[in-house]
Amino acid sequence: MPLKIERIETACVAPRWGLLRITVDGGLYGFGEFTLEGQLAAAEAAVHELGEQFIGRDASDLKRLVRGCYDRCFYHGGAHFMSALGGIEIALWDIAGKAAGMPVHRLLGGKIRDRVKVYRWAGGNNSLPEAAAEEAARVVSEGARALKINACPPLAAIDTYGGIGAAVARAGKVREAVGPDVEIAFDFHGRANVPMARRLAKELEFADPLFYEEPVRPDYNRWLPEIAAITHVPIATGERMTTVAEFSDVIAAKAAHILQPDLVHVGGISNAAEIAAMAEANGIAIAPHCPLSPIAFMACLHVVAQSRAGWILEWSKGIHYNASQATGAVDPWLRYLEESDWPQFEPDAEGHLPIPETPGLGIRVNWDEVRRAAREGVVWRDEAMQLPDGARANW
Numbered sequence: 001m002p003l004k005i006e007r008i009e010t011a012c013v014a015p016r017w018g019l020l021r022i023t024v025d026g027g028l029y030g031f032g033e034f035t036l037e038g039q040l041a042a043a044e045a046a047v048h049e050l051g052e053q054f055i056g057r058d059a060s061d062l063k064r065l066v067r068g069c070y071d072r073c074f075y076h077g078g079a080h081f082m083s084a085l086g087g088i089e090i091a092l093w094d095i096a097g098k099a100a101g102m103p104v105h106r107l108l109g110g111k112i113r114d115r116v117k118v119y120r121w122a123g124g125n126n127s128l129p130e131a132a133a134e135e136a137a138r139v140v141s142e143g144a145r146a147l148k149i150n151a152c153p154p155l156a157a158i159d160t161y162g163g164i165g166a167a168v169a170r171a172g173k174v175r176e177a178v179g180p181d182v183e184i185a186f187d188f189h190g191r192a193n194v195p196m197a198r199r200l201a202k203e204l205e206f207a208d209p210l211f212y213e214e215p216v217r218p219d220y221n222r223w224l225p226e227i228a229a230i231t232h233v234p235i236a237t238g239e240r241m242t243t244v245a246e247f248s249d250v251i252a253a254k255a256a257h258i259l260q261p262d263l264v265h266v267g268g269i270s271n272a273a274e275i276a277a278m279a280e281a282n283g284i285a286i287a288p289h290c291p292l293s294p295i296a297f298m299a300c301l302h303v304v305a306q307s308r309a310g311w312i313l314e315w316s317k318g319i320h321y322n323a324s325q326a327t328g329a330v331d332p333w334l335r336y337l338e339e340s341d342w343p344q345f346e347p348d349a350e351g352h353l354p355i356p357e358t359p360g361l362g363i364r365v366n367w368d369e370v371r372r373a374a375r376e377g378v379v380w381r382d383e384a385m386q387l388p389d390g391a392r393a394n395w
Helices: 040-051 062-072 079-100 129-141 163-178 194-207 218-229 244-252 269-281 294-305 339-345 367-376
Strands: 005-013 017-024 029-033 115-121 146-150 183-187 235-237 312-315 352-354
Touching: 005 040, 005 367, 017 040, 017 079, 017 367, 029 079, 029 294, 040 079, 062 079, 062 269, 079 269, 079 294, 115 294, 129 146, 129 163, 146 163, 163 183, 163 194, 183 194, 194 218, 218 235, 218 244, 244 269, 269 294, 294 312, 339 352
Parallel strands: 115 146, 115 312, 146 183
Antiparallel strands: 005 017, 017 029, 115 352
């Protein structure tokens, strides 16, 4: 029977997440996420504007609805549009799975692995080497077998302020603290211009990195092949790219070895699965960017589960951003989940999480708690950074 969409509810909640719930005729509902870090209100407004094209329509006609919305809008793409569309699309997949009594990965064709390795954040944000090492050791003690840390502070075009040395010192202390068997990825966060990205790629090789993330901001992706050519460390990028076509261009340029679509920002599960298929066809990997809520995380988990190119997933449990406006004793990452779901987020001894077999995304969201948090409100903004000479820098 048709699953007529009755309403789309949104909530902006601590720490910095935009969550939504779509309800269809008969009371079935699905959850999605439209988080655009630091710009939630704008993304939320886009959800409601785009949502007009979904109300009253059959939720089971998922691809026609989502692609139709994209093609109908003359101005499409971009972070706000795609995050709003992605939030709606994720919720429609959740509904589809629940209606069929299947997990999303089965609707995508089925899983090819039984568990997915996750990596945790450590090292804070521009923390001192000793503090970064202490945090990394703590995260490893909690069961993590792979970490990601900020590779560097903001760097001048040709850095003369000691940023390269600070990055090397931090990397050395972290490697010393966690030992040789824990994987460490280095996130440049787009803070380096091309000359310093090239130098830093060489300087950090001593720490045996798992990968280098976003050596330059996506505006400069045309330089990635040159950076990739001077290091044996895999290059990863994608969190600020919003369309399948952008990823196709990176592949065509042989500019990256690991694609990191943010599933929300690329418009949802279908587009992320398409990017994963392109990665598989080209012999490279996919590792979705996901410093987000359990809703986006589970959507990513299903995509990674069904892709031969998938192997690891970012998990933001414990990330310092999540402490923003957190209240009570409950881990902020688990706050909006039913407590009965918490045990599935205990990694095994090798740092993997299981793939759910319950219908839809595989989680139960406590929407009453989401509503309470939305009444409290949330304001989160990108950190303001500058170089020693006073120039504004990329966070």
